[in-house]
Amino acid sequence: MKNKSYIGISFIILVFGIYAIPKIIDRVKNNDISVQDRLNVPVKEKKSGEAKNLVKIGNAPQFSLTDQNGKTISNKDFEGKVYVVEFFFSTCPSICPVMNQNMLMIEDEFGKNKNFGIASFTINPTNDTPEVLKKHAEQLGVTSPNWHFLTGDQDYIYNIANKGFNIYAGESKKEGDAGFEHSGYFALVDKKGNIRSRKDKSGNPIIFYTGLNYKDKEGFQDDLQGKYKPGIHAIKEDIAILLDE
Numbered sequence: 001m002k003n004k005s006y007i008g009i010s011f012i013i014l015v016f017g018i019y020a021i022p023k024i025i026d027r028v029k030n031n032d033i034s035v036q037d038r039l040n041v042p043v044k045e046k047k048s049g050e051a052k053n054l055v056k057i058g059n060a061p062q063f064s065l066t067d068q069n070g071k072t073i074s075n076k077d078f079e080g081k082v083y084v085v086e087f088f089f090s091t092c093p094s095i096c097p098v099m100n101q102n103m104l105m106i107e108d109e110f111g112k113n114k115n116f117g118i119a120s121f122t123i124n125p126t127n128d129t130p131e132v133l134k135k136h137a138e139q140l141g142v143t144s145p146n147w148h149f150l151t152g153d154q155d156y157i158y159n160i161a162n163k164g165f166n167i168y169a170g171e172s173k174k175e176g177d178a179g180f181e182h183s184g185y186f187a188l189v190d191k192k193g194n195i196r197s198r199k200d201k202s203g204n205p206i207i208f209y210t211g212l213n214y215k216d217k218e219g220f221q222d223d224l225q226g227k228y229k230p231g232i233h234a235i236k237e238d239i240a241i242l243l244d245e
Contacts, residue, residue: 083146088132110240111144125153
């Protein structure tokens with residue numbers, strides 16, 4: 001009886017081999033063996049492919065300023081890095097604290113990556129000296145050596161903001177503005193120095209991301225200036241895509 005059982009099992013194995021082995025060989029020849037797993041789940045697209053959907057808005061402007069450590073920092077220091085740009089001032093009583101906290105969320109996720117950086121340009125350089133900016137960075141809890149708080153000539157910085165990145169910054173006499181007003185937008189720059197962004201639901205480039213909200217998974221959120229832009233959740237996704245590009 002045992003011998004008959006062995007013969008039966010051997011026969012089943014032989015039949016399976018005759019049926020399955022040619023199919024396996026064909027898959028290897030056609031390079032299909034890694035296309036899907038045995039549960040027939042398609043392999044996800046690579047993020048580098050998704051980066052093609054991030055529009056190139058234009059070249060980031062050239063600049064050379066002083067950071068919180070008294071070091072001269074230019075756009076060349078960001079070559080080969082993905083970086084985020086903001087315009088703020090340390091005594092801002094309104095939107096800057098929100099922007100700073102949201103930028104900290106970005107730093108927490110990407111700050112240890114040597115290919116990532118942040119450029120925070122002050123629009124009140126008269127007050128925001130390197131010493132003031134260094135204290136500001138310490139109070140925020142900034143740990144990344146690639147987060148540079150930049151100061152210099154005011155007109156020069158305004159030119160970088162308004163003409164270079166097309167992010168509004170200026171002086172203000174309105175009560176509650178502390179003498180300055182600016183957009184709450186963040187700009188995203190890729191490793192080659194191109195300003196990049198995703199598209200909205202209509203297929204148009206959003207150009208900038210609002211630094212004033214985080215919970216934007218469902219779409220667009222009011223950035224307190226009457227406009228709608230994807231925020232921190234979106235820019236974090238797109239930073240990850242560009243880092244893999």
